[in-house]
């Protein structure tokens with residue numbers, strides 16, 4: 635798994651897709667200053683004009699549909715029944731949701747808060763200083779910090795457009811402001827941050843390795859008109875030259891043939907970049923047949 639070193643990227647309430655043209659703003663500070671006097675967003679930031687995001691699918695706020703929670707401490711419980719139950723829950727979460735909250739993980743709450751505050755302080759730095767930390771390539775080991783300032787017309791904007799993560803597993807910490815939504819059974823479900831928890835999600839390469847059993851699920855970040863949201867995503871991927879394919883133990887040529895072509899991780903990322911961030915296009919390209 636890739637280690638992490640700091641490299642921070644900043645998202646705004648604009649969509650990160652490449653069209654239509656947006657006003658040139660170099661930093662979140664510039665953007666926030668620009669927005670403070672505005673009651674509506676500049677037209678180029680209106681995500682409803684972007685074909686991939688327009689005509690949005692159903693959105694659900696139903697309380698009963700929420701991301702599963704895994705109590706990490708139970709994974710090492712001395713009680714084997716408890717252990718086997720949480721392992722089953724974890725497997726089910728990876729199959730049904732591709733996302734789960736992790737509680738009782740042992741990372742001190744104070745450390746998680748400090749990371750969020752360090753991230754907030756980072757975004758206050760002058761642009762020249764921030765640029766020193768920028769990753770040069772998507773495969774540079776990164777810790778990706780996201781800042782979503784308040785937006786005057788949140789219903790028209792998108793903090794981060796729908797995508798799946800390309801690595802193995804991503805761990806995310808966030809401040810207390812919600813905004814992340816996960817696609818589940820055709821609907822966008824709000825993730826309500828549980829204090830002091832990590833959010834884990836399966837990336838494309840676990841979907842490949844598990845032959846489609848564990849799902850790499852679309853997610854996106856929406857914005858609001860009151861509070862600044864901060865999140866730090868820590869992606870973990872295979873080595874760049876590792877060739878990833880469905881695990882031989884999980885396939886058989888008759889009843890469960892491989893559903894994905896083998897591909898080198900770095901070639902996959904290049905494929906992904908050539909297709910832009912519009913959903914699961916790279917995964918679709920190497921899928922050999924439809925899986926449910």
Ligand SMILES: O=C(O)CCC(=O)C(=O)O
Nearest residue numbers: 778780799814855865867
């Ligand atoms: O800000 C968030 O909650 C989502 C971040 C994310 O999905 C990513 O960085 O890949």
Ligand SMILES: [Fe+2]
Nearest residue numbers: 797798799853
């Ligand atoms: Fe993501």
